[in-house]
Amino acid sequence: xxxxxxxxxxxxxxxxxxxxxxxxxxxxxxxxxxxxxxxxxxxxxxxxxxxxxxxxxxxxxxxxxxxxxxxxxxxxxxxxxxxxxxxxxxxxxxxxxxxxxxxxxxxxxxxxxxxxxxxxxxxxxxxxxxxxxxxxxxxxxxxxxxxxxxxxxxxx
Amino acid sequence: xxxxxxxxxxxxxxxxxxxxxxxxxxxxxxxxxxxxxxxxxxxxxxxxxxxxxxxxxxxxxxxxxxxxxxxxxxxxxxxxxxxxxxxxxxxxxxxxxxxxxxxxxxxxxxxxxxxxxxxxxxxxxxxxxxxxxxxxxxxxxxxxxxxxxxxxxxxxxxxxxxxxxxxxxxxxxxxxxxxxxxxxxxxxxxxxxxxxxxxxxxxxxxxxxxxxxxxxxxxxxxxxxxxxxxxxxxxxxxxxxxxxxxxxxxxxxxxxxxxxxxxxxxxxxxxxxxxxxxxxxxxxxxxxxxxxxxxxxxxxxxxxxxxxxxxxxxxxxxxxxxxxxxxxxxxxxxxxxxxxxxxxxxxxxxxxxxxxxxxxxxxxxxxxxxxxxxxxxxxxxxxxxxxxxxxxxxxxxxxxxxxxxxxxxxxxxxxxxxxxxxxxxxxxxxxxxxxxxxxxxxxxxxxxxxxxxxxxxxxxxxxxxxxxxxxxxxxxxxxxxxxxxxxxxxxxxxxxxxxxxxxxxxxxxxxxxxxxxxxxxxxxxxxxxxxxxxxxxxxxxxxxxxxxxxxxxxxxxxxxxxxxxxxxxxxxxxxxxxxxxxxxxxxxxxxxxxxxxxxxxxxxxxxxxxxxxxxxxxxxxxxxxxxxxxxxxxxxxxxxxxxxxxxxxxxxxxxxxxxxxxxxxxxxxxxxxxxxxxxxxxxxxxxxxxxxxxxxxxxxxxxxxxxxxxxxxxxxxxxxxxxxxxxxxxxxxxxxxxxxxxxxxxxxxxxxxxxxxxx
Ligand code: FES
Ligand code: FES
Numbered sequence: 001x002x003x004x005x006x007x008x009x010x011x012x013x014x015x016x017x018x019x020x021x022x023x024x025x026x027x028x029x030x031x032x033x034x035x036x037x038x039x040x041x042x043x044x045x046x047x048x049x050x051x052x053x054x055x056x057x058x059x060x061x062x063x064x065x066x067x068x069x070x071x072x073x074x075x076x077x078x079x080x081x082x083x084x085x086x087x088x089x090x091x092x093x094x095x096x097x098x099x100x101x102x103x104x105x106x107x108x109x110x111x112x113x114x115x116x117x118x119x120x121x122x123x124x125x126x127x128x129x130x131x132x133x134x135x136x137x138x139x140x141x142x143x144x145x146x147x148x149x150x151x152x153x154x155x156x
Numbered sequence: 157x158x159x160x161x162x163x164x165x166x167x168x169x170x171x172x173x174x175x176x177x178x179x180x181x182x183x184x185x186x187x188x189x190x191x192x193x194x195x196x197x198x199x200x201x202x203x204x205x206x207x208x209x210x211x212x213x214x215x216x217x218x219x220x221x222x223x224x225x226x227x228x229x230x231x232x233x234x235x236x237x238x239x240x241x242x243x244x245x246x247x248x249x250x251x252x253x254x255x256x257x258x259x260x261x262x263x264x265x266x267x268x269x270x271x272x273x274x275x276x277x278x279x280x281x282x283x284x285x286x287x288x289x290x291x292x293x294x295x296x297x298x299x300x301x302x303x304x305x306x307x308x309x310x311x312x313x314x315x316x317x318x319x320x321x322x323x324x325x326x327x328x329x330x331x332x333x334x335x336x337x338x339x340x341x342x343x344x345x346x347x348x349x350x351x352x353x354x355x356x357x358x359x360x361x362x363x364x365x366x367x368x369x370x371x372x373x374x375x376x377x378x379x380x381x382x383x384x385x386x387x388x389x390x391x392x393x394x395x396x397x398x399x400x401x402x403x404x405x406x407x408x409x410x411x412x413x414x415x416x417x418x419x420x421x422x423x424x425x426x427x428x429x430x431x432x433x434x435x436x437x438x439x440x441x442x443x444x445x446x447x448x449x450x451x452x453x454x455x456x457x458x459x460x461x462x463x464x465x466x467x468x469x470x471x472x473x474x475x476x477x478x479x480x481x482x483x484x485x486x487x488x489x490x491x492x493x494x495x496x497x498x499x500x501x502x503x504x505x506x507x508x509x510x511x512x513x514x515x516x517x518x519x520x521x522x523x524x525x526x527x528x529x530x531x532x533x534x535x536x537x538x539x540x541x542x543x544x545x546x547x548x549x550x551x552x553x554x555x556x557x558x559x560x561x562x563x564x565x566x567x568x569x570x571x572x573x574x575x576x577x578x579x580x581x582x583x584x585x586x587x588x589x590x591x592x593x594x595x596x597x598x599x600x601x602x603x604x605x606x607x608x609x610x611x612x613x614x615x616x617x618x619x620x621x622x623x624x625x626x627x628x629x630x631x632x633x634x635x636x637x638x639x640x641x642x643x644x645x646x647x648x649x650x651x652x653x654x655x656x657x658x659x660x661x662x663x664x665x666x667x668x669x670x671x672x673x674x675x676x677x678x679x680x681x682x683x684x685x686x687x688x689x690x691x692x693x694x695x696x697x698x699x700x701x702x703x704x705x706x707x708x709x710x711x712x713x714x715x716x717x718x719x720x721x722x723x724x725x726x727x728x729x730x731x732x733x734x735x736x737x738x739x740x741x742x743x744x745x746x747x748x749x750x751x752x753x754x755x756x757x758x759x760x761x762x763x764x765x766x767x768x769x770x771x772x773x774x775x776x777x778x779x780x781x782x783x784x785x786x787x788x789x790x791x792x793x794x795x796x797x798x799x800x801x802x803x804x805x806x807x808x809x810x811x812x813x814x815x816x817x818x819x820x821x822x823x824x825x826x827x828x829x830x831x832x833x834x835x836x837x838x839x840x841x842x843x844x845x846x847x848x849x850x851x852x853x854x855x856x857x858x859x860x861x862x863x864x865x866x867x868x869x870x871x872x873x874x875x876x877x878x879x880x881x882x883x884x885x886x887x888x889x890x891x892x893x894x895x896x897x898x899x900x901x902x903x904x905x906x907x908x909x910x911x912x913x914x915x
Contacts, residue, residue: 016274018274019274023273026196027198027272027273030198031189032189032192032193032195032196032198033188033189033190034189035195035351035352035400036195037351037352037353037433037831038433038830038831038832039432039433040433040830040832042830042831042832043351043831045351072189073187073188073189074188074189074190076188077188082184082187082188086187086188089183089187090179090180090183090184090187091179093179093180093183093795093796093798093799095180095183095186095187096401096637096638096639096799096800096803097350097351097352097398097399097400097401097402097636097637098182098183098185098186098187098191098398098400098637099193099350099351099352099400099401100351101186101187102187102189105187124839127839128838128839128840130839131351131831131836131838132351132839133348133349133350133351133401133403133807133836134401134637134803135802135803135804135805135806135807135837135842136799136802136803137802137806137837137838137839137842138802138806138842138844138845139799139802140839141839
């Protein structure tokens with residue numbers, strides 16, 4: 001038995017040591033916003049924040065995360081209030097099927113935690129490991145620009 | 157009400173909601189993790205399935221020992237071999253679900269349901285399958301050789317006899333043509349690789365099978381599953397709330413659906429069966445490779461005199477239903493030409509089955525035809541866009557009837573040349589043969605047509621008006637991420653004069669109403685938008701009639717004006733007041749689109765301009781700017797149309813530069829079956845994309861003037877890029893993708909004077 005702290009809530013879970021964080025989030029905790037696509041670190045769809053840092057949750061074992069703060073896409077908005085990144089994805093139509101979207105958003109959130117005044121280039125750089133097969137990249141870059149322009153000290 | 161009973165929205169119609177960039181309805185759910193895909197489903201007692209796939213490209217399954225697998229912890233059911241498939245057959249060849257012969261590496265032979273995915277996968281590894289390995293063949297050239305192993309016992313491994321279409325006298329016209337261009341072009345096998353793999357959850361309850369599927373066609377999954385399992389269609393309900401990408405590969409049901417259903421019937425529990433990424437790459441569809449031998453004859457002004465195209469496509473190990481790859485299309489239709497012959501042959505190979513992939517056939521054929529047209533323009537010293545104008549036709553020469561929008565292409569040529577700055581583009585000095593190690597730039601153009609984008613009847617919808625002032629649109633059709641929900645809400649809002657927020661849309665569930673078309677052929681919007689408009693109009697007419705009764709006047713005297721029903725001399729009532737006077741307090745309108753006007757031929761045209769840089773030292777081609785001008789008729793929502801265009805252009809860039817499934821000929825195994833090695837574009841591979849639809853209502857297509865936009869923008873991208881590469885380095889490529897290796901080899905060849913091709 002171990003306790004994972006996800007979106008501020010403690011979750012006691014019993015998991016085999018071989019199981020990856022992605023799978024425990026999706027299957028044991030029902031947090032299916034984090035997507036499973038390649039299970040081998042190629043696509044970024046499974047990105048979550050681990051102590052404010054964006055990681056591929058398919059490359060992390062659940063047992064490694066006991067002492068860390070895990071954040072998933074479900075934990076970002078406060079009620080109806082979206083984060084600046086989420087709002088920008090909606091405003092710029094930076095998604096089509098939406099399957100890559102949670103990962104794209106958490107990669108950008110991670111960049112903002114590191115540098116709240118990250119500029120468009122830095123936010124775009126943050127999603128270079130996030131594939132979007134629908135090809136929404138132009139609008140994802142536009143969303144990065146919108147976040148950079150609206151974030152405090154957004155001159156970057 | 158039938159949509160054709162309503163007046164058209166001619167160009168210039170004053171519309172309030174239609175034509176505005178209403179935000180995508182489900183975007184908030186998608187950015188917060190609230191959107192539920194079939195792969196997200198976790199039903200009580202749900203089991204997880206894993207599939208055993210043949211490791212050999214061609215093998216007879218002698219026996220499958222399931223004993224050890226059944227004893228693994230967590231395993232609930234194992235189905236294997238013909239017996240396990242319970243008589244269910246698959247593909248157009250009607251082979252058993254788990255056949256006695258595996259015809260590609262990845263062909264399904266067994267499946268396991270267990271309480272966890274890990275346990276199911278462990279059990280698949282514990283299966284003991286005894287294979288008799290057979291000789292295999294991959295690649296269309298090899299499969300056509302007389303000595304090639306036979307995959308289905310057909311001559312030359314052909315799926316059927318060649319499909320030949322000819323008009324005029326091609327041989328004579330070619331022989332007499334003063335200018336001739338002749339090449340063999342090749343396009344690679346490309347894999348859709350939607351991020352959500354094919355998958356379904358099936359729950360078999362005593363009298364009913366419910367399937368949550370990642371599909372482009374809920375109706376079709378219900379129909380085909382009922383047929384395969386011997387059920388009544390009314391017993392099968394298919395639900396698709398959100399789909400994590402399809403691009404054609406999900407327009408027919410795949411084995412995930414049947415496997416989940418069979419395992420659920422055996423276990424009495426819901427079963428989820430989703431392909432892993434390997435399965436998605438090898439066994440869930442692909443754009444088959446092509447070889448296109450093209451001969452073009454023209455006069456000295458560049459007018460086409462003859463086109464002869466011998467076209468061969470890779471079908472993989474089986475044929476799938478759905479849209480065929482219409483390789484003949486552009487040759488037959490894009491330009492005026494009296495003498496055209498196309499011959500299309502599909503060939504079986506021991507690789508995964510091909511299926512429609514975004515504008516199937518046209519993407520491949522456009523690369524060849526539009527490369528040849530560019531070459532013709534350069535040969536004659538005619539501007540490439542001017543050459544297209546000289547060859548324009550306003551009629552469908554195959555069917556001898558006019559296009560519904562005969563002047564689209566010339567308008568597209570005007571628009572794209574102005575937008576791109578085509579006439580002011582820099583003219584390159586002839587490049588040094590083989591390059592000088594520096595970076596060179598170039599511009600390229602390509603035009604496109606697409607045989608679809610029209611309605612695919614029937615489409616049905618209902619619209620209910622409620623006393624709270626809202627309306628609910630209900631249709632079974634699915635939204636695969638293209639924005640269907642949003643545009644249907646806009647159309648209903650327009651007809652009902654409601655704010656779009658007051659319109660709810662319920663879709664993606666076969667239980668909600670009559671059958672709906674599969675989202676393929678860019679048909680969803682042109683089929684469903686007119687049907688929804690008719691349903692809304694029907695509801696409006698009923699509302700007006702009720703108001704007239706209540707106000708004691710003739711219906712013709714009542715008009716709906718933004719939430720109020722106003723009678724000329726008898727006062728007015730709000731919508732809510734009128735509805736409250738009814739029992740039940742609602743009106744329910746039906747709408748349908750059941751036929752299309754056959755007197756015209758509906759096509760979606762387009763064009764693209766590419767700017768590229770070519771590093772002659774490394775061979776790297778980068779696309780630095782794309783301009784895309786497609787014709788989708790009336791634009792219902794410019795934001796969503798732009799998204800479809802940038803998506804198609806981005807996939808076109810991948811097809812042109814990096815994407816190719818590589819199969820080891822000796823082993824018969826795909827070597828790049830992951831997202832690490834199969835190279836889809838990343839954010840670093842794209843460039844500014846100017847997406848500017850023509851936005852001209854095509855009222856020949858339907859009363860709203862709308863046509864599809866999902867597929868066409870991809871078609872001209874690869875040839876525009878290849879033509880830009882020619883402009884940059886003077887080398888004409890006849891095979892995609894334009895990898896660094898291919899570019900470096902071509903540069904080296906050009907540098908050695910004997911073999912250089914005349915530029
Ligand atoms: S699922 Fe983790 S990177 Fe693809
Ligand atoms: S929106 Fe579909 S993969 Fe990115």
